[in-house]
Amino acid sequence: MRIYVTEDYASMSRKAAAIIAAQVVSKPDSVLGLATGSTPIGAYKQLVEWHRQGDLSFNEVTTVNLDEYKGLPPTHDQSYRYFMNDNLFNHVDVCKDRTFVPDGLAADAEAECAAYDEKVKALGYADIQLLGIGHNGHIGFNEPDESFIVPTHVVDLTESTIKANARFFASADEVPRQALTMGIGVIMNAKRVLVVASGADKADAVYGMVKGPVRPGMPASILQLHPDVTVVVDKAAAAKL
Template sequence: MEVVILQGSKQIGQLVADAIEALLRRKPTAVLGLATGSSPLPVYDELAARHQRDGLDFSNAHAFALDEYVGLDHGHPESYREVIRREFTSRVNIAEGNVHTPDGAAADLPAACSAYEEAMRAAGGVDLQLLGVGTDGHIGFNEPGSSLASRTRIKTLIEQTRRDNARFFGSLAEVPHHVVTQGLGTILEARHVVLIATGAQKAPAVRDFVEGPVAAICPASVLQFHPHATILVDEAAASSLKLADFYRHTYDHKPAWQGL
């Protein structure tokens, strides 16, 4: 696990965009794992700018979303299918048919979960997975207590997560109680995982999953098992890390050829 501490979200967005641009130029058919929430927005803004300014090409790429609410219509403005379209995929030239989200409106949700896993396998697996992290350490919608080997499945949201997401809805009552999410075992199969965390409210979670034990109570801690996990945090989110100075020293002296 590599921890990179930067000044703010703009610098983080640029660095992640550099990694994605390098991936696309090396492998135009790359499979991207997309997250929602506020953490990846600077990345999406930077990628859209590079597409418009420099012609960064997404035409042969594929994308798979991490999760989706259960029970929202596909056109609902807060469905993750719509959020990803609005925040990113409509701003670049990725083919609509190459953008996949779990089907939270399926009549047979377990079958839809299995189909989503198969679609990722058929596409060759995720090359780079973007992640945020919740204040309780969840990634995707794998809440505390999730199996570290879990696959795409239905999950019940804890009330803290519903409260955290209520700002996107008219009220807490409108936030669904259930979601479909990639599992922790599914996320671990991505070739490169890039997690972004900013703000002081994320500092305890960052401390727990980076420097604490691997445990189901902090789902993001499973990334300690990943062979290529990059954790990008701002100074506020890094404020509780005991080894922050070491992480800064390591990154400052990292060989340029290593990349992210």
């Protein structure tokens, strides 16, 4: 793992954006694995800025997102499809029909997961997969469990994740209880992985990811076994390393 510790959230965001931009510049038809959550927002803003300045084009890029809430339509402002449109896709020249997010409304969610796996595999997996990390070490929505779940699957969200994500909804009751998430196998098949984390409340999870034992109770720890992982964290999130 290559670890960059930055001064603050703004410099973490610029560094992560620079790594993604370098990928796109060196391979314009890259498959970008993208993430939601509050942490990558600054990096997306920077990418949009570089696009506006004419320095970066996404018109040959394909994107695959990690996850989606089960039951939320793309028009719901807390759906991850909405998030991606709002934070990135609507502001750059990406071709929307080459942006993929699991369909939270699929009548058969398990079949949607299997089809999503096939889609990402057919694309040759992500050239770079961006990840945030949950307080309990989840990546995508791969929650702590008794084993690492390899394929894309439907997951029951833990109370801690529901509580953490309640800030975006009117109340915790409105947070969906389930999600569709890329499995650990799909994430591990990405050619490169880029993890971003910010703030003291992520310090334990970052420690578990980088220095803890590899165990399914700390899903991000599996990344220790990936050959090309870059971690960009601010000082506060790196405090326990």
